[in-house]
Amino acid sequence: MTSISKHYSSLLKLYSETRYLVEVKKLHGLILKTLHYSNTLLFNNLITSYSKSNLPSYAYRVFLQIPCRNLFSWNAVLSSSAKSGHLSEMYNIFNSMPERDCISWNSVISGYASHGFPEKAVDTYKLMLRDGCSMQNRITFSTMLIISSAIVSFTLGIQVHCQGIKHGLGSHVFVGSPLVGMYSKAGLAYEAWLAFQEVKEKNLVLHNTMVMSFLRCGMIEESKRLFAGMRERDSISWTTMITGLTRNGCELEAIGLFNKMRYAGMNMDQYTFGSVLTACGALAVLDQGKQIHAFIIRTLFDDNVFVGSALVDMYSKCKSIRLAESIFKRMKVKNLVTWTAMLVGYGQNECYEEAIRSFLQMQRHGIEPDDFTIGSAISSCANIASLEEGAQLHCRTIVLGLNSFITVSNALVTLYGYAQIGKAKETIELFESMMANSVKPDGVTFIGVLSACSRAAMVEEGYYYFNSMINDHQIVPVADHYTCMIDLLSRAGRLKEAEDFIKKMPCRLDAIGWATLLSSCRVHGNIEMAKWAAESLIELDPQNPASYLLLLNMHATNKNWEEVAQIRKAMRDKGVRKEPGCSWIKYNNKVHIFAADDQSHPDSEKIYAELEMLGLKMEKEGYRPNTSSVLHDVSESEKRFMLGHHSEKLAIAFGLIFLPNKFPIRVFKNLRVCIDCHIATKYISKITGREILVRDAVRFHKFNDGLCSCGDFW
């Protein structure tokens, strides 16, 4: 009899470890038949087996079948409910126990802690101190120290450490390791080091903890030295180095270590792969990433949700959004991070509609967003000026209680700042309500606020917020803020002030800033300053055709054909080529691309007919072609003909024909929209009553009822 039960015990252990569920159940049946309810040990083993196999209800049923329960039986079923997160069941079992030992208490504490109730874990610990102080052991201390660092409570951490010292376990590794971790998570590298040295019998785990702690605190050299001097290293030691180096911006070294591991044939897991893929993404090294991906497929780890998410992220950052998408679609298990990686990836690759769509899909799959995810989704709305969808997400953030996170606030300020000229007031209100709710603004917040001021020509307010950012919030302005200020001043026609501002700036104005100034020089007809801006722009970025074209455009407007010819020559000499202009529109999951005068589209005839008809209606409304943006010295009628078939007009006409009435028409263009197309689109939006959005290389224009959100400035 004893030998049979020993045999059964070891079989149970084996089956549950190899997740051989069917066999566990068969044994269960056999035990019930043959052993006549007499062997408590075997029943206890069964509980553990079911618990390990993630079947807490089976474990509980076995517990009920035991005629003669002992403390082990209770502890086994208690731990089963604690591990599986059935916390009220756990609580009931714990309360019904005839006696409790240290293991019982520890189970409940870790049950609460690992299922999102650290406060309850702490309460239980306090009860444990009162009811059975002598019971605490090294596992209690280690669990409690981990909780202390998770809820960032030093008071608790130190109390627990003192208790550990009282029990003669103050310098035990089980206490020392989490203590080191706790200090380093709080950024206290020296205290972590002291706790490390305090431990007499140091082991591998403690060393790994210390290496990680150095890396967490940015002490790269120290971590390398400790790692190099370690007597033994396991795959966690190596992975720790890879993770930490990547976090500290030493991605190349991290990839180097990974390759060493690989050639040494070491064990690797999801942590290793996840970290090294992050490194590849940060460096945008697609080839390296693909090689590692191929290797991961051979290890069968590509099924893992962590690794899959890291792959999606890596491919997105390498600008291979379709590869990222195919990984994402094939993943069987997706969590919040997976979805977010995909959503952010779409945004990084300028697929804003897809980003928004995947956000909605994610919610339909029952996954609740956090501040990071919903912030990214709102940014995507901002990027295509989709104010309505953005505003709906704004409501969601309020319902979910996420609206006070800085990620969300910034996205909202951007949304209302960029979306529409009339929304400046809302942006400022939003900003002020952030202040009232003591949400701390950062540099990004002010970019949104300053853009809003600039769009609404609120120059004084812009000055006020710029100064307040520096003086009240101690934020050092960067190039983007200066660009906003230049935008603000030059839009309002205060070119002299803009010039003074540029001369007083501590850093150089960036290319976007110069381009902004150049644009407003064009609008306000200040050719002298335009030259200054254009020359600075060309100096900054001699190969960018945009700078030449802006100046060329201006001279063409003033009919300085000689200057135009000179600029063209300069471009030829320097090998700068104008990127051919094209516009595209998405319809039925397909992208329809148009070039100027393009007749290659299958529906070309319909499109040209539509334009013809629109042209007649527009002229009736008062539209006259603005030929100033034709940069060639040709006859007026030729100019008119060239203008009429610009790529954005073709794309808009396509949208008018094919997109359902209630949908806004979203057109994208690789270059800037020309003046004539801008005027024409305003008329089209008025005649057709459609909302038309044109996202050009620099900003977007939202046309509605004859007006454009850019306020005719771009």
Next chain:
DNA sequence: GTAGGGTTAG
């Protein structure tokens, strides 16, 4: 036999 220390992603 039951609780159990170290490394992950957006």
